[in-house]
Amino acid sequence: MIVDARSISKRFGNRLAVDQLNLQVPAGTCFGLLGPNGAGKTTTLRMIYGVTKPSSGTILVFGSDIARHLRAVRSRLGVTLQHNVLIEQLTPVENLRVFGRYHLLRHADLSRRIEELIELFELRSHAQVPVKNLSGGFKRRLAIALSLINRPELVILDEPTTGLDPAVRLALWSRIRTLQAAGTTVLLTTHYMDEAQRLCDQVAIMCGGKIIDEGVPAELIASRLARETVEFDCDSAEEAALLDGAGAFPRRLRSGRRIMLYLDDATTLINHIRRWDQGDRRALVVRPTNLEDLFLSLTGTSLENDL
Amino acid sequence: MSVSLPHAVAVWRRNAAIYKRTWLWNILPNFFEPVFYLVAIGVGLGAYITQMGGTSYISFLAPALVSVAAMHGASFEVTYNVYVRLTFEKAYDAMLTTPIEPDDILAGEVLWAVTRSSIYGGTFFIVVALAGLAPLPSSLLVLPLVPLTGLLFALIGMAFSLRIPTIDLFSYYFTLFLTPLFLLSGVFFPLEERLSEGWLWVAEILPLLHPVRLARAAFRGEASLVVLWDLAYLLGMSFLLVVLARRGVQRRLTD
Numbered sequence: 001m002i003v004d005a006r007s008i009s010k011r012f013g014n015r016l017a018v019d020q021l022n023l024q025v026p027a028g029t030c031f032g033l034l035g036p037n038g039a040g041k042t043t044t045l046r047m048i049y050g051v052t053k054p055s056s057g058t059i060l061v062f063g064s065d066i067a068r069h070l071r072a073v074r075s076r077l078g079v080t081l082q083h084n085v086l087i088e089q090l091t092p093v094e095n096l097r098v099f100g101r102y103h104l105l106r107h108a109d110l111s112r113r114i115e116e117l118i119e120l121f122e123l124r125s126h127a128q129v130p131v132k133n134l135s136g137g138f139k140r141r142l143a144i145a146l147s148l149i150n151r152p153e154l155v156i157l158d159e160p161t162t163g164l165d166p167a168v169r170l171a172l173w174s175r176i177r178t179l180q181a182a183g184t185t186v187l188l189t190t191h192y193m194d195e196a197q198r199l200c201d202q203v204a205i206m207c208g209g210k211i212i213d214e215g216v217p218a219e220l221i222a223s224r225l226a227r228e229t230v231e232f233d234c235d236s237a238e239e240a241a242l243l244d245g246a247g248a249f250p251r252r253l254r255s256g257r258r259i260m261l262y263l264d265d266a267t268t269l270i271n272h273i274r275r276w277d278q279g280d281r282r283a284l285v286v287r288p289t290n291l292e293d294l295f296l297s298l299t300g301t302s303l304e305n306d307l
Numbered sequence: 308m309s310v311s312l313p314h315a316v317a318v319w320r321r322n323a324a325i326y327k328r329t330w331l332w333n334i335l336p337n338f339f340e341p342v343f344y345l346v347a348i349g350v351g352l353g354a355y356i357t358q359m360g361g362t363s364y365i366s367f368l369a370p371a372l373v374s375v376a377a378m379h380g381a382s383f384e385v386t387y388n389v390y391v392r393l394t395f396e397k398a399y400d401a402m403l404t405t406p407i408e409p410d411d412i413l414a415g416e417v418l419w420a421v422t423r424s425s426i427y428g429g430t431f432f433i434v435v436a437l438a439g440l441a442p443l444p445s446s447l448l449v450l451p452l453v454p455l456t457g458l459l460f461a462l463i464g465m466a467f468s469l470r471i472p473t474i475d476l477f478s479y480y481f482t483l484f485l486t487p488l489f490l491l492s493g494v495f496f497p498l499e500e501r502l503s504e505g506w507l508w509v510a511e512i513l514p515l516l517h518p519v520r521l522a523r524a525a526f527r528g529e530a531s532l533v534v535l536w537d538l539a540y541l542l543g544m545s546f547l548l549v550v551l552a553r554r555g556v557q558r559r560l561t562d
């Protein structure tokens with residue numbers, strides 16, 4: 001295991017941000033930590049790289065206790081923080097140089113590494129422009145490049161693609177796969193379930209400081225929900241009448257007027273709804289069930305608990 | 308946990324890399340400030356106050372102002388600048404993802420503040436010397452005093468900055484601490500001629516008093532036992548403040 005967190009908890013005042021969490025990240029995998037805002041993802045990551053001390057529990061990274069071998073462990077990992085931390089007045093190359101010095105990289109080695117990262121993240125065109133003049137996508141690419149300056153064996157990415165356009169996200173996904181292909185272990189958090197489904201070999205879904213489900217995305221979906229999802233608008237009063245006599249449904253999920261039904265074969269239900277609607281055809285979406293459905297069914301669709 | 312000097316230097320070099328971009332604009336005001344003092348006092352106030360502490364008023368003031376420049380040079384760096392790096396730029400959060408530890412950050416920042424203080428105090432001294440107010444070579448002894456003064460005020464500022472919850476509190480640091488120090492540490496008038504014996508003892512706690520007295524001794528080129536006490540104060544107080552600032556940096560940067 002590259003990361004082995006055993007029963008870790010973190011208390012801030014009387015708030016339990018992480019609650020007896022167990023997390024094992026095997027070598028070479030891409031592991032996704034998912035969960036609603038405030039679930040405790042960032043706090044968990046901070047404990048793994050040793051800035052936040054767990055209130056209880058132990059964490060082994062590369063087999064070493066992070067609390068006792070902080071410098072040694074950190075020299076082998078890289079972290080992209082949730083919010084970019086860049087020196088706005090300096091250029092990307094200068095930022096990389098400053099960051100490389102934090103790892104005590106020697107001048108020649110550092111210059112070589114900077115070249116590689118500029119190449120990998122396609123930063124060449126603006127390599128000499130002050131960071132404050134760069135776009136959000138550019139800054140994020142640079143922030144990720146910084147965390148790779150020491151050729152880390154473990155990369156921790158806290159929401160790497162939040163706020164980026166589709167092209168940049170796609171480009172970043174391919175870089176993350178490149179890293180993984182080269183043997184790097186990746187631990188990331190994301191609010192995008194499509195991202196998790198595409199990138200992650202394994203995911204853990206967190207809520208209220210606990211892991212509530214964990215596994216391979218496709219297997220999780222198949223075991224918890226049905227294969228197909230039918231999605232349409234209708235209010236709760238209509239729902240009862242509409243679905244009466246349409247068969248028993250294992251799961252359904254509602255958010256406002258939107259309802260989602262999970263079943264293995266949607267044909268019968270669709271025909272039933274069409275008959276009910278008579279000529280007046282409502283818009284139906286039929287699609288494969290995805291990780292987002294699982295996520296919502298586990299963590300809920302209400303905003304009441306959102307802080 | 309202990310300080311790793313290479314890591315502290317890496318922190319220092321971060322600040323140096325940014326400073327390098329704007330050093331000319333940064334350094335210019337350091338030249339103007341002493342010039343204005345010398346003009347205002349030499350041409351203006353000096354005409355009314357012909358003598359103080361046994362010399363012309365301008366010669367009385369000059370060595371003390373070099374110490375004040377060292378104090379200010381360090382203070383700006385460890386107050387507003389450190390606080391911005393800490394809370395707005397989150398620079399330390401990024402450093403703590405690398406092998407850098409809180410103690411290294413403290414050491415690097417203090418080292419940088421001492422550097423800024425030396426640039427500030429050093430340019431002030433050059434202007435004073437060019438104006439013919441620094442008797443050579445004895446006044447050169449003020450040069451090692453400048454970083455020592457910077458160290459003391461860097462540590463006081465760090466201990467403060469790492470404990471306050473909002474940036475607004477710095478105005479108290481400046482108006483209730485640095486300004487009274489500036490006015491009451493024997494820079495503008497000799498305390499020993501104005502205060503009673505009892506109050507003179509109390510005044511010994513003022514941190515700026517000691518660098519000012521040392522700078523004057525350097526300019527005069529005469530040493531007494533008081534010099535030893537002043538040096539002991541600078542070093543001893545700095546040592547105590549290191550303990551305080553280390554505790555602050557631990558508490559603030561890790562949770």
Ligand SMILES: Nc1ncnc2c1ncn2[C@@H]1O[C@H](COP(=O)(O)OP(=O)(O)OP(=O)(O)O)[C@@H](O)[C@H]1O
Nearest residue numbers: 012017035036037038039040041042043044307562
């Ligand atoms: N330093 C702190 N002091 C007090 N409370 C904290 C601190 N850090 C985090 N918390 C609280 O712990 C909980 C978990 O926060 P955390 O940042 O880990 O969530 P998250 O899953 O990363 O959320 P998001 O998706 O919004 O980034 C939140 O309720 C937060 O307010």
Ligand SMILES: [Mg+2]
Nearest residue numbers: 041042082158
């Ligand atoms: Mg977070």
